[in-house]
Amino acid sequence: MIEMRVAGIAVDTVTRSPIVLLKDVLDRRALPIYIGQDQAKAIISALERQTPPRPLTHDLMVNFLEEWSITLDRVIIHSLQDNTFYASLCVSQGETKKEIDARPSDAISIALRTGSPIWVMEEVIADASIPVDQDKDEEERRAFREFVSNIRPEDFLHRGGYSRGT
Structure with missing residues (x-):
């Protein structure tokens, strides 16, 4: 899993639909x-730390969690199926831990209000993310190719703590 943060809200210029943009902590994806x-x-509202005069839905959920001493440990965006993202709220109350199905937008909104981390499964990142720093990505690919081209079978034995028997 990769920890991500909310970079902001954008609007798709074609569909005029809002998009929440998550970025990894290294600003790479x-x-x-x-x-x-x-x-x-x-x-x-959560990003700007606005407090409404009366609790809205996500504020109400946070109030509920607090009143019952339930902690939102993390949000996990775990899958993408038919262009729909799926997420879970990972909550705990004492020793009891549960995962609750949630829309990513709701999970993100609650995480922002509670200061909880947002994690995304690597498979989702691989399928749906876009590179932010393409030069750095290419540099890493080049370094990896060079590393792989210089590896010998004996290197695996030595690095694994084994030596060849003679």
Whole structure:
């Protein structure tokens, strides 16, 4: 899994749909997730630390978690099926731990309000992310190719703590 943070909300210029943009902590990959207008407003509200006069849905959920001493340990965006992302809220109450199915937009909104980390499975990153720093990606690919081209079978034995028997 890769930890990500909310970089902001953008709007698709063609469809006019809002997109929440997640970036990895190294600013190497970005994961765009299309969301609805209401979800975009909720995420913006959390990013700007706005406190509404009365609790909105995500604020109410956070209040519920706090009242019952439930901790949101992390959000995991775990899969992408038919262009739909799936997420889980990983919560704990004492020794009891549960995963609760959630839309990524709701999970992100709650995570922002609780200061909880957002994690994304590598498979989702591989399938749906876009490179932010293509030069750095190419540099790493070149270094890896060079490393692989210089490896000998004996290197695996030595690095694994084994030596060849004679």
